[in-house]
Amino acid sequence: MKRGLLVSLEGPDGAGKSSVLEALVPILEAKGHQVVTTREPGGVPISEAIREVILDQNNTEMDGKTELLLYIASRRQHLIEKVLPALEAGKLVIMDRFIDSSVAYQGFGRGLDVADIEWLNQFATDGLKPDLTLYFDLDVEEGLARIAKNKNREVNRLDLEGLEMHQRVRQGYLYSLEKDPERLVKIDASQALEAVVKDSLAVLNQHLNSKS
Numbered sequence: 001m002k003r004g005l006l007v008s009l010e011g012p013d014g015a016g017k018s019s020v021l022e023a024l025v026p027i028l029e030a031k032g033h034q035v036v037t038t039r040e041p042g043g044v045p046i047s048e049a050i051r052e053v054i055l056d057q058n059n060t061e062m063d064g065k066t067e068l069l070l071y072i073a074s075r076r077q078h079l080i081e082k083v084l085p086a087l088e089a090g091k092l093v094i095m096d097r098f099i100d101s102s103v104a105y106q107g108f109g110r111g112l113d114v115a116d117i118e119w120l121n122q123f124a125t126d127g128l129k130p131d132l133t134l135y136f137d138l139d140v141e142e143g144l145a146r147i148a149k150n151k152n153r154e155v156n157r158l159d160l161e162g163l164e165m166h167q168r169v170r171q172g173y174l175y176s177l178e179k180d181p182e183r184l185v186k187i188d189a190s191q192a193l194e195a196v197v198k199d200s201l202a203v204l205n206q207h208l209n210s211k212s
Contacts, residue, residue, distance in 0.1 A: 003087055003088065003090065004086060004087040004089065004090045004091040005087075005207075005208070006093050006128070006129075006132075007094045007095070007130055007134065007204065007207075008095045008096075008098035008099075008100065008130040008132075009021060009094065009095065009096050009097070009133075009134050010097060010098070010101060010104075010133055010134070010136070010176075011135055011136030011137065011138065011189060012136075012137075012140060012143050012166060012169055012170050012173065013143050013144065013166065013169075014138065014143025014147045015136035015137070015143055016136060016146070016193065017096050017097075018096060019193055020134075020193070020196055021094060024094070024200060024201060025037060027201060028092065033091075033092045033208075034091040034092060035091065035092050036082075036086040036091050036092070036094070037095075038078070038083065038093065038095055039097060040071075040074065040075060040078060040095060040097040040098055040101065041054055041055075041070075041074040041075070041078075041097075042074070043078040043081075044077060044078050044081040044082050046077045047075075047077050050070050050071075050074040051074060053070060054071065054157070055156035055157050056156075056157060057156065060157070064111070067106060068102065068110070068112060068117065068120070069120075071101075071102055071106065072102070072121070072123075072124045073124075075099075075102075075121075075124045076125075079124070079128070083095070095130070098130060098133075099125065099130075100135075100173065102117050102121060103117055103121075103172050103175070103176055104169045104170075104175075104176065105169055105172070107172055108168045108169060108171050109166075109169045109172065111168075114175075129183065130183065131207070132183065132203070132204070132207045133183050133185070134184075134200055135173055135177055135184050135185065136187050136189035137173070137186050137187065137189055137190075138189040138190055140167050140169075140170055141163070142190060143166070144163070185203050187199050187200055187203070
């Protein structure tokens with residue numbers, strides 16, 4: 001059986017990844033793709049339990065390295081239990097966040113060594129990278145404003161970080177975009193949702209057609 005494709009969605013908080021993913025799935029399924037959607041941290045019970053610890057607003061004393069290692073542990077379990085079996089079954093796996101988030105948030109955001117994070121990503125994934133990453137780019141102030149307006153959105157510990165932290169996170173994503181331009185494709189997330197979905201679908205279709 002042909003191996004499936006792994007697509008990750010990345011971007012700063014408030015960029016609209018979840019809304020885009022929700023819109024894309026029925027379109028892709030109508031085209032005959034078997035789609036598996038999942039998220040980081042989380043996706044399977046053990047990783048969801050780790051997610052609760054990481055994002056709990058009460059865990060204000062959490063050290064940056066502790067945070068990183070929890071993400072890495074969650075990533076490994078998620079990969080082994082859910083992502084790899086879906087890929088082996090030939091499915092299209094779309095992940096809300098993956099390895100680039102660690103570089104952006106814990107590397108640039110927390111100031112941890114990016115080389116160490118890239119090594120830990122390699123260790124946790126056995127070198128697996130997405131076939132395609134859609135990076136939803138948005139001004140930090142606009143993203144935080146969207147979060148404040150959305151009363152139904154989960155507000156977690158990272159959302160409560162200051163503006164400077166979120167600005168560093170965006171710089172981390174731009175670093176990854178420049179470093180790996182063949183894998184990461186930038187989508188203008190400041191547009192209306194319909195336009196963002198249209199742009200995302202165009203990139204996805206082009207990639208899927210090239211692999212078929």
